[in-house]
Amino acid sequence: MLVNNMRVITGIKDMRSVSKEARMSGKTVGLVPTMGFLHEGHLSLIRAAAGECGFVAVSVFVNPTQFGEGEDLESYPRDLERDTGLAEEAGADVVFAPGVEEMYPDGAGTVVHAPPGLTGVLCGRSRPGHFTGVATVVLKLFNIVAPDRAYFGRKDAQQCAVVKRMVRDLDVPVEIKVMPVVREKDGLAMSSRNTYLSPEGRSTARAVHKALRKAEEMVCSGILSADEVKAGMYKILNKAEGLEVEYIEIVDPETMEARSDAGANALIAVAARVGGTRLIDNILVSSEQWMVSDRRRGVGNDE
Numbered sequence: 001m002l003v004n005n006m007r008v009i010t011g012i013k014d015m016r017s018v019s020k021e022a023r024m025s026g027k028t029v030g031l032v033p034t035m036g037f038l039h040e041g042h043l044s045l046i047r048a049a050a051g052e053c054g055f056v057a058v059s060v061f062v063n064p065t066q067f068g069e070g071e072d073l074e075s076y077p078r079d080l081e082r083d084t085g086l087a088e089e090a091g092a093d094v095v096f097a098p099g100v101e102e103m104y105p106d107g108a109g110t111v112v113h114a115p116p117g118l119t120g121v122l123c124g125r126s127r128p129g130h131f132t133g134v135a136t137v138v139l140k141l142f143n144i145v146a147p148d149r150a151y152f153g154r155k156d157a158q159q160c161a162v163v164k165r166m167v168r169d170l171d172v173p174v175e176i177k178v179m180p181v182v183r184e185k186d187g188l189a190m191s192s193r194n195t196y197l198s199p200e201g202r203s204t205a206r207a208v209h210k211a212l213r214k215a216e217e218m219v220c221s222g223i224l225s226a227d228e229v230k231a232g233m234y235k236i237l238n239k240a241e242g243l244e245v246e247y248i249e250i251v252d253p254e255t256m257e258a259r260s261d262a263g264a265n266a267l268i269a270v271a272a273r274v275g276g277t278r279l280i281d282n283i284l285v286s287s288e289q290w291m292v293s294d295r296r297r298g299v300g301n302d303e
């Protein structure tokens with residue numbers, strides 16, 4: 001099927017053979033899994049894939065098994081026609097948009113459980129079963145497309161950790177690429193769910209990024225105690241009327257284990273609700289920031 005000149009594949013068999021053809025002709029196969037309603041965050045992944053792979057498949061599938069009861073499965077925004085146009089512009093070769101019946105012909109049977117240490121914290125605490133749904137659908141997509149590389153956004157840092165662990169533990173032959181968070185001009189992390197925000201909520205939502213900027217500032221000025229950084233962030237978020245903090249965590253980005261410091265390679269992650277909309281965002285402390293902190297504290301300073 002062609003939508004906007006873009007080949008849209010809905011069948012698993014077709015997707016498998018198109019991907020195989022690309023591989024047989026010597027192309028590197030890239031996969032960008034999405035739930036659609038594409039925005040610049042998704043497009044940055046597609047562009048990265050197109051820059052590194054000869055063939056890029058973008059999956060658009062609102063995966064029911066990763067939604068909990070009472071979550072927004074029904075109302076999740078969908079617009080396949082718009083998505084295909086955007087995916088094509090960004091360099092995708094095909095869009096894989098299977099129906100639920102195609103992906104789960106007998107309902108959700110066999111599933112992938114990532115270790116509870118990874119999935120029972122942060123978002124997993126309020127969304128039990130979510131990461132099982134994610135890991136299962138991602139493994140299915142890997143088995144269907146058989147990509148050499150798959151691209152994920154660090155905005156969903158816990159998802160990245162779960163997928164990386166699954167690939168490692170189950171020996172899936174794919175390279176996982178984690179790309180930076182893409183934000184609106186005022187700092188709000190792009191998300192298909194931002195469309196749920198009222199104008200007032202949209203303005204309140206900026207506090208999430210403000211809190212992360214505050215954390216960055218604190219780390220850069222040498223304040224590395226996780227408790228102190230979190231307290232600084234809570235101060236900002238608690239002032240935002242209509243915003244309810246779900247968590248602020250400072251963790252190792254691979255294991256999701258809590259850290260007592262916000263030094264090099266610490267993931268500082270936030271989840272909050274504004275109105276009915278759940279927002280997540282994070283920053284990763286780089287070794288440069290750590291060095292800046294060290295220098296200011298006079299540690300590791302050779303001068």
Ligand code: AMP
Binds near residue numbers: 033152180189
């Ligand atoms: P979704 O459609 O929300 O499931 O997201 C599909 C992929 O796009 C996931 O790997 C997300 O992490 C990534 N993504 C979503 N929003 C952003 C963003 N603002 N910046 C970078 N990547 C993103």
